[in-house]
Amino acid sequence: MITAGIDVGAKTIKVVIVKDNKVVARAINPTGFEPLVTAEKTMDEAAKQAGISRKDINKVYATGAGRKSIPFADHNVTEVTADAKGTNYLLPSVRTIVDIGAEEARGIATDAAGKVVDFAKNDKCAAGAGAFVESMSRALEVTVPQMIEISHKSTKEAPINATCAVFAESEVVSLIHTKIDKADIANAVHDAIASRVCSMVRRIPIEKDVVLIGGVANNSAIVAVMKKHLGVEVGVPENPEFVGALGAALLAAA
Amino acid sequence: MTVKTKYKTKPLDCWQWGKELRLEAYKDLTSGHEQGKILVLGCAATPYGILAGLGDFVFLAGEPYGASVAADPPASIPAMECYEARGYARDMCGYMRNFLGTMFLDKYYFTGGPFPKFDFAWSVRHCPAGHPKWHQIVSEYQGIPMYYVDDETMLSSDGSQEARLEYVAGQYLDSIEWMEKVTKRKFDDEKAIEAMRNYFHNEALWGEINLLNGAIPAPLDIKSMFALMPISMLRRHEKVATQFLETLRDELKDRIANQIAAVPNESYRMCMLTPPPWSFLKVFRYLENFGVVFVGTYVYLINSGEVKFLYDEGKVVPATVPEKRPGWKQMKNREDLCRTVARWRAEHPFQSHLDTRKKEYVIMFNHWKANAYLLLINRGCIPMTTSMYDFQRDLNKQGIPTSMFEGNFADCRDIDETGVLDRLETFLEGQGIHKISD
Numbered sequence: 001m002i003t004a005g006i007d008v009g010a011k012t013i014k015v016v017i018v019k020d021n022k023v024v025a026r027a028i029n030p031t032g033f034e035p036l037v038t039a040e041k042t043m044d045e046a047a048k049q050a051g052i053s054r055k056d057i058n059k060v061y062a063t064g065a066g067r068k069s070i071p072f073a074d075h076n077v078t079e080v081t082a083d084a085k086g087t088n089y090l091l092p093s094v095r096t097i098v099d100i101g102a103e104e105a106r107g108i109a110t111d112a113a114g115k116v117v118d119f120a121k122n123d124k125c126a127a128g129a130g131a132f133v134e135s136m137s138r139a140l141e142v143t144v145p146q147m148i149e150i151s152h153k154s155t156k157e158a159p160i161n162a163t164c165a166v167f168a169e170s171e172v173v174s175l176i177h178t179k180i181d182k183a184d185i186a187n188a189v190h191d192a193i194a195s196r197v198c199s200m201v202r203r204i205p206i207e208k209d210v211v212l213i214g215g216v217a218n219n220s221a222i223v224a225v226m227k228k229h230l231g232v233e234v235g236v237p238e239n240p241e242f243v244g245a246l247g248a249a250l251l252a253a254a
Numbered sequence: 255m256t257v258k259t260k261y262k263t264k265p266l267d268c269w270q271w272g273k274e275l276r277l278e279a280y281k282d283l284t285s286g287h288e289q290g291k292i293l294v295l296g297c298a299a300t301p302y303g304i305l306a307g308l309g310d311f312v313f314l315a316g317e318p319y320g321a322s323v324a325a326d327p328p329a330s331i332p333a334m335e336c337y338e339a340r341g342y343a344r345d346m347c348g349y350m351r352n353f354l355g356t357m358f359l360d361k362y363y364f365t366g367g368p369f370p371k372f373d374f375a376w377s378v379r380h381c382p383a384g385h386p387k388w389h390q391i392v393s394e395y396q397g398i399p400m401y402y403v404d405d406e407t408m409l410s411s412d413g414s415q416e417a418r419l420e421y422v423a424g425q426y427l428d429s430i431e432w433m434e435k436v437t438k439r440k441f442d443d444e445k446a447i448e449a450m451r452n453y454f455h456n457e458a459l460w461g462e463i464n465l466l467n468g469a470i471p472a473p474l475d476i477k478s479m480f481a482l483m484p485i486s487m488l489r490r491h492e493k494v495a496t497q498f499l500e501t502l503r504d505e506l507k508d509r510i511a512n513q514i515a516a517v518p519n520e521s522y523r524m525c526m527l528t529p530p531p532w533s534f535l536k537v538f539r540y541l542e543n544f545g546v547v548f549v550g551t552y553v554y555l556i557n558s559g560e561v562k563f564l565y566d567e568g569k570v571v572p573a574t575v576p577e578k579r580p581g582w583k584q585m586k587n588r589e590d591l592c593r594t595v596a597r598w599r600a601e602h603p604f605q606s607h608l609d610t611r612k613k614e615y616v617i618m619f620n621h622w623k624a625n626a627y628l629l630l631i632n633r634g635c636i637p638m639t640t641s642m643y644d645f646q647r648d649l650n651k652q653g654i655p656t657s658m659f660e661g662n663f664a665d666c667r668d669i670d671e672t673g674v675l676d677r678l679e680t681f682l683e684g685q686g687i688h689k690i691s692d
């Protein structure tokens with residue numbers, strides 16, 4: 001059986017194709033202003049990569065913020081359910097999932113079967129999500145990869161106290177004016193995000209193993225500070241931004 | 255896709271009557287003075303039947319009025335903007351902001367005409383979300399007198415109750431003298447006693463109606479309850495309210511006997527502790543597509559209704575009216591009346607201590623045969639939000655699933671509808687509940 005999961009995120013659209021319980025293709029594109037066009041394009045790319053025609057796909061499940069807008073999807077599932085399924089497939093020992101996407105973060109407690117036990121999500125605030133990193137990198141006049149790199153070189157703690165992305169940006173600007181080292185500011189930004197996300201995740205029972213998924217999981221600086229805040233090892237699977245799409249594809253096959 | 259329904263359904267037979275009674279109460283405010291009635295403002299929990307001692311009156315409880323405005327964003331947004339332009343804070347009671355905004359705009363929501371001028375404000379202290387300030391602002395703006403009865407001493411559960419009852423009953427007595435002075439009307443004890451008897455009876459009826467929703471399938475959905483509740487909230491002292499509420503109760507009993515459901519595909523029952531987000535009532539209709547029926551909310555069970563909790567047995571039963579309770583006196587004069595009202599307030603579940611309230615939440619959950627609680631972190635009512643995380647922890651500890659969302663119940667600008675739906679769908683998905691038509 002061939003199934004596909006499509007994760008229509010705020011910033012990117014991801015597709016995973018699963019054949020007989022094995023991942024055979026992954027594709028990703030920026031969501032842009034025409035999500036449907038991007039969704040079609042990403043599906044086409046994934047099918048091509050898998051060496052199949054889209055007609056060969058038996059079922060498509062959609063997830064992500066735009067999951068209800070995909071006309072070719074047979075069904076849609078929430079990000080929380082998809083994340084739990086995808087993570088359980090990759091790392092069955094995980095009981096706590098932290099997913100940080102471009103505009104949303106969530107903490108998910110799961111059981112051994114990958115069933116959701118509890119979850120917590122941030123409200124409409126970008127301060128604990130990937131969009132905040134991008135915004136702060138612009139304020140620091142570095143790219144996101146550069147920001148991650150310099151963050152690891154930080155030697156001093158700098159404070160960012162605002163709980164709002166907009167006010168936090170003005171704090172960053174203040175730190176720049178007070179000649180705080182860019183590396184320390186970059187680290188402070190990552191620390192602020194991790195602190196907010198961890199505070200939210202603590203609303204659910206945090207049990208080992210803990211894993212970070214979503215696009216932000218590719219940011220090694222955030223992973224490092226997440227470990228500090230949660231006080232436990234935080235693992236990152238391969239291709240963490242595809243876990244939701246993978247979960248959707250697996251659920252389509254179930 | 256056609257979905258086979260589980261239960262029969264039909265609209266309430268008394269629906270139209272209920273709508274008319276509700277609207278009549280609001281419209282009466284605009285013509286009350288012409289009919290020789292006095293117009294009085296206060297909080298919804300005020301024992302306003304007492305006012306009948308002065309003759310005919312119209313009482314406006316600000317909360318249901320604020321909720322009606324809040325449910326209509328094109329009316330609510332200009333009202334709140336007007337309120338804010340006068341320098342008042344956004345974190346005050348959401349009902350109050352809608353009410354005051356329409357007063358400042360001089361646009362009464364139910365007619366679009368001028369805002370009513372009250373003869374006076376008379377209220378129990380009721381809600382610390384700014385309600386005393388609410389009536390003070392009206393009093394100063396309209397140049398009308400106000401009187402507040404401080405009954406919060408009732409919240410204490412230790413020490414002698416007697417001194418507290420005397421203190422509160424004394425205030426009611428004083429306020430009757432005060433009313434006579436400000437209206438230059440003579441107070442008729444018998445009329446007041448009669449109206450308060452209706453008040454107690456109707457309140458118990460509304461409580462009983464809420465309890466009927468323990469049946470499966472539920473005969474009444476929460477959105478309809480919210481629409482009919484103003485009859486119990488605004489006309490509790492009237493015989494016509496008794497007639498309506500008894501008709502509604504009997505109709506619900508009939509629906510139960512004949513398995514007539516509010517939601518034909520009922521498969522998951524939820525209840526609330528708080529008021530709903532008024533501008534987003536469609537959330538309840540949307541969730542019916544998942545087979546979800548909301549069977550009640552604790553706040554209006556005990557705010558416009560009364561029930562009796564049997565804590566040791568873990569049960570809830572309809573309330574009896576004060577005069578029929580063992581050890582309570584018959585009301586023969588204003589002293590008896592004020593004493594009865596003070597004691598009734600003191601022993602009302604509305605005054606329950608938070609730890610007692612936790613027990614009541616569980617009792618109601620079980621009575622309503624609910625599957626989960628929906629909790630609101632309400633940015634429009636700070637007191638109602640206090641302890642919500644504690645309540646959630648307590649409910650979860652007892653194995654009761656909860657879903658929580660944040661938002662302002664009376665400010666449509668401060669609720670993320672998509673986010674709330676997403677959160678609820680995620681919660682339901684985790685409970686194995688999916689959209690029926692998918």
